[in-house]
Amino acid sequence: MKRFFAVGLVLSLLPACSLAPKKPRLENHALRLELDRSDASARLLDKRTGEVWALGSPRLVMKDKSTVAVRPLGDVTVRGESLTYHTEQGVQFQFRLANDPAAIECSFDKGASDVEDVLLVDKGLQIGLGTDSYYALPYRMGILLYADGNKPYTRRMTNYGGYSMAMLGVVRNGSAMLTTWDDPYTTIVADYATDPQRTLSLSLSLRRSAHSVHFQPLGHGGYVEIAKAYRPIARQRGYLKTLAEKMKENPGVARMFGAADFKPFVLSRRVANTPYNQTGKERVSVNYTFQECADLAEHFAKDLGVDRALLVLAGWINGGYDNRHPDILPAAPEAGGNQGLIECSRRVQGLGSGWVFGLHDNYQDFYENAKSWNEDYIMKNPDQSLQAGGVWAGGQAYLICSRKSVDLASRPQNVPMVKKLFNPDVYFADTVFASPLFECSDSKHPLTWVDDLHYRTQLCDYLRKQVGLFGSEEGMEWGVSHADYFEGLMSRRRPNNDIIVPLFEIVYGDAVSIYTHQSDRASVDNPDYILDHVLYAEMPVYRFGRHHYWTRAAQSSRQQLTQRPIDESRAVFARGGHSTNLTDQFIKNTYEVLSSLGRVTALLPMTDHRFVTPDRKVESTRFGNEVNITVNYGQADYTTSRAVLPQYGFIIESPALVAFYARSYGALKYSEPALFVIRSTDGQPLDSSHQVRIYHGFGDKRVEFRGNTLEVETERIFSE
Numbered sequence: 256m257k258r259f260f261a262v263g264l265v266l267s268l269l270p271a272c273s274l275a276p277k278k279p280r281l282e283n284h285a286l287r288l289e290l291d292r293s294d295a296s297a298r299l300l301d302k303r304t305g306e307v308w309a310l311g312s313p314r315l316v317m318k319d320k321s322t323v324a325v326r327p328l329g330d331v332t333v334r335g336e337s338l339t340y341h342t343e344q345g346v347q348f349q350f351r352l353a354n355d356p357a358a359i360e361c362s363f364d365k366g367a368s369d370v371e372d373v374l375l376v377d378k379g380l381q382i383g384l385g386t387d388s389y390y391a392l393p394y395r396m397g398i399l400l401y402a403d404g405n406k407p408y409t410r411r412m413t414n415y416g417g418y419s420m421a422m423l424g425v426v427r428n429g430s431a432m433l434t435t436w437d438d439p440y441t442t443i444v445a446d447y448a449t450d451p452q453r454t455l456s457l458s459l460s461l462r463r464s465a466h467s468v469h470f471q472p473l474g475h476g477g478y479v480e481i482a483k484a485y486r487p488i489a490r491q492r493g494y495l496k497t498l499a500e501k502m503k504e505n506p507g508v509a510r511m512f513g514a515a516d517f518k519p520f521v522l523s524r525r526v527a528n529t530p531y532n533q534t535g536k537e538r539v540s541v542n543y544t545f546q547e548c549a550d551l552a553e554h555f556a557k558d559l560g561v562d563r564a565l566l567v568l569a570g571w572i573n574g575g576y577d578n579r580h581p582d583i584l585p586a587a588p589e590a591g592g593n594q595g596l597i598e599c600s601r602r603v604q605g606l607g608s609g610w611v612f613g614l615h616d617n618y619q620d621f622y623e624n625a626k627s628w629n630e631d632y633i634m635k636n637p638d639q640s641l642q643a644g645g646v647w648a649g650g651q652a653y654l655i656c657s658r659k660s661v662d663l664a665s666r667p668q669n670v671p672m673v674k675k676l677f678n679p680d681v682y683f684a685d686t687v688f689a690s691p692l693f694e695c696s697d698s699k700h701p702l703t704w705v706d707d708l709h710y711r712t713q714l715c716d717y718l719r720k721q722v723g724l725f726g727s728e729e730g731m732e733w734g735v736s737h738a739d740y741f742e743g744l745m746s747r748r749r750p751n752n753d754i755i756v757p758l759f760e761i762v763y764g765d766a767v768s769i770y771t772h773q774s775d776r777a778s779v780d781n782p783d784y785i786l787d788h789v790l791y792a793e794m795p796v797y798r799f800g801r802h803h804y805w806t807r808a809a810q811s812s813r814q815q816l817t818q819r820p821i822d823e824s825r826a827v828f829a830r831g832g833h834s835t836n837l838t839d840q841f842i843k844n845t846y847e848v849l850s851s852l853g854r855v856t857a858l859l860p861m862t863d864h865r866f867v868t869p870d871r872k873v874e875s876t877r878f879g880n881e882v883n884i885t886v887n888y889g890q891a892d893y894t895t896s897r898a899v900l901p902q903y904g905f906i907i908e909s910p911a912l913v914a915f916y917a918r919s920y921g922a923l924k925y926s927e928p929a930l931f932v933i934r935s936t937d938g939q940p941l942d943s944s945h946q947v948r949i950y951h952g953f954g955d956k957r958v959e960f961r962g963n964t965l966e967v968e969t970e971r972i973f974s975e
């Protein structure tokens with residue numbers, strides 16, 4: 256009652272002949288944007304859902320760090336599809352309407368010289384607690400934030416070191432909006448407050464060359480629809496290039512489909528007085544000789560039947576892992592030197608085209624004890640001092656300016672000589688997609704974040720052109736069309752108990768192979784890692800022991816005993832009759848499942864992801880239209896239409912591949928949960944295929960196939 260009265264009072268004060276003044280607006284079939292002249296706050300209506308997105312008003316951050324609210328000065332001009340106003344600081348703001356798809360671009364011009372940042376959104380797009388209200392942020396693979404928890408916090412995600420894609424999603428009451436930008440000088444700030452009520456709010460801070468943000472309301476939807484809506488934008492920006500497209504330029508890309516990543520660390524040298532070696536004496540260890548690396552590959556290929564894999568040697572370089580870069584040759588003498596590595600390469604490549612031989616190198620870190628140390632290559636701080644990188648096994652590294660990295664990589668004693676001697680199929684350059692973008696203040700090679708991004712892709716292109724296939728650490732969307740694999744984004748360590756969702760996989764999963772970080776490997780007693788890989792249809796980086804770890808002698812040796820003990824109660828997939836060695840049994844079973852899946856899904860985008868149960872312990876995904884996957888992390892059994900899944904159970908169903916670890920499948924109830932992979936090897940659906948391979952990992956030997964119950968001890972092939 257009170258409110259009606261107040262409105263009536265305001266109206267009565269207006270001249271009798273006029274109606275309430277209409278707010279300046281832009282409008283089309285799907286949305287309406289309105290601006291409040293008094294405080295420059297904007298509201299965006301999604302006509303499909305009726306949801307109103309409060310964008311808030313912009314705020315200027317001045318050089319002295321004080322902030323100023325934006326107020327329109329003079330007229331607000333609406334002309335055609337744009338709405339413009341000026342502020343007293345001389346900054347012009349503009350909204351532009353786009354129709355297909357319906358969206359609003361919000362931008363500002365250069366603005367005043369004393370303005371450092373513009374908060375284009377300042378604590379706007381607020382959401383409260385609710386199951387259908389969250390932020391979907393591109394932190395690594397992707398995370399969801401809910402307005403939940405007792406502790407307030409602020410999460411800042413700056414350039415491509417903090418976010419992997421230039422987008423974010425907001426969902427409120429089941430209504431979705433995609434926000435994107437195209438300049439890395441855009442920072443996401445998510446604020447969570449508990450007082451007076453639990454609220455998430457969002458700010459977008461723009462500086463230097465960043466001038467615009469795009470808002471695209473999507474109607475009803477969630478993070479899956481948000482990621483899908485970003486795909487065409489990613490393509491437009493040149494980031495999305497699918498594996499099918501890459502194959503047209505380089506058919507060798509297909510060697511990665513279903514390929515496991517084996518990465519032996521050959522030589523480790525920890526210099527004295529570093530976090531890795533706090534003693535005063537250098538510590539050197541040879542974990543594998545080059546001969547042992549070749550033996551490893553032959554073991555995996557011949558004893559375990561691994562027919563698609565990367566064998567990428569780390570620490571093969573002269574000084575050992577993370578030492579004396581960029582002076583990499585001759586290959587570590589302790590491990591066998593150039594001759595040993597030449598022979599290793601020859602033997603791995605002799606295993607067939609499914610085996611991809613690679614080397615790990617680095618063109619971002621320069622060490623002072625490298626013979627070719629030269630400050631000219633190093634990035635400079637504004638005061639012209641050298642920009643230090645991390646302290647690694649080889650001590651303090653300094654950052655190579657990305658404008659100069661190809662100069663170093665292409666020196667005769669670097670990649671050209673490596674190619675000539677060892678002929679790798681794939682090259683891995685450390686840190687390219689792992690470190691944030693940098694600025695360099697050396698007047699001979701200045702660098703903005705935008706430049707750094709550009710020159711890093713030039714390094715990728717150079718290495719890829721020289722060697723054929725290329726990968727690097729972590730993963731960034733701007734690297735997708737310049738690389739064949741990312742090693743890192745599949746790591747699902749949860750620093751803040753984040754809810755991880757496959758935003759990156761939905762946008763780019765059919766464009767690049769994604770692995771975990773080399774320091775975070777799938778091992779015998781982390782079955783949840785295997786579920787992660789089943790769910791996202793990606794291949795693992797395997798953990799395995801040193802030297803000839805699979806031999807009886809190695810297992811009883813002291814060296815093996817000093818390795819991390821295995822929790823056998825969690826060795827879910829390390830069972831069955833294929834090997835007596837736990838590591839090998841684990842690799843064999845999981846490789847059979849994952850490599851089969853990787854081949855089927857390589858060219859298919861992920862088209863759906865769901866948390867199936869309220870506790871999020873059961874998840875499902877879909878690839879293309881026909882590959883459906885469900886995994887169960889929880890302790891309770893989960894029943895699907897065809898199977899009962901125990902903890903760590905999964906089921907993959909598609910026309911040419913069925914695989915599961917289940918308590919029952921079809922009409923068969925298992926006395927002991929069983930792992931099976933049923934795969935058509937002639938490309939035809941299982942129902943009509945003339946060549947079907949049935950792999951039995953462990954558990955009950957019975958399986959239903961074409962209406963019959965079969966017994967399979969380890970493996971059976973049906974051909975007609």
Ligand SMILES: [Zn+2]
Binds near residue numbers: 634656657699700
């Ligand atoms: Zn520079």
